[in-house]
Amino acid sequence: KQEVTQIPAALSVPEGENLVLNCSFTDSAIYNLQWFRQDPGKGLTSLLLIQSSQREQTSGRLNASLDKSSGRSTLYIAASQPGDSATYLCAVIPVETSGSRLTFGEGTQLTVNP
């Protein structure tokens, strides 16, 4: 059974700092990996999707990498801002699934202090 772990569970940083969020998964047979952002009481916003054949994806100040063989992904946030404060979730889709049955990590709660 696929398990996804996110470290740290919570992170508090001053504004302007570069930071890295970590995601690890136990089964490397994945179809893709997706990073989401969730604000309190809101839905999930897709940030980046990395297909299994890719090594990284970039969008603005965000960069996500994927090392499938070691079962790891990182989300790098450059020059953090208070508006980046949210919970960040990573999710993987196993190759064997018949549908997009994402397995989520528990999330990292990020606070960026002005």
Place this chain on the structure above:
Amino acid sequence: DTEVTQTPKHLVMGMTNKKSLKCEQHMGHRAMYWYKQKAKKPPELMFVYSYEKLSINESVPSRFSPECPNSSLLNLHLHALQPEDSALYLCASSQPLDRRHTGELFFGEGSRLTVL
């Protein structure tokens, strides 16, 4: 347009009530999902519809009844719920997972359900 719209945003119901949650997307996606999310936990998959047919039911109690009237709409009918069913219910959509599509999921804002 990358929007998934859910109504209502908030719903309070008694244990004997019958209510429905609605979800709509106009991205041409042929897979739609219901997730349940409790506070400070990740979303848990409930149902998946692929090409308007139920493809995954994660052993959800029968008091939750999904319906997919067409490729753009997804409903979740609620009846005789329990207080522990109070949660944020999230709808999502994607293209079905195949060689042509990445399976990227797009979520709605959710319906906050409180069962008294």
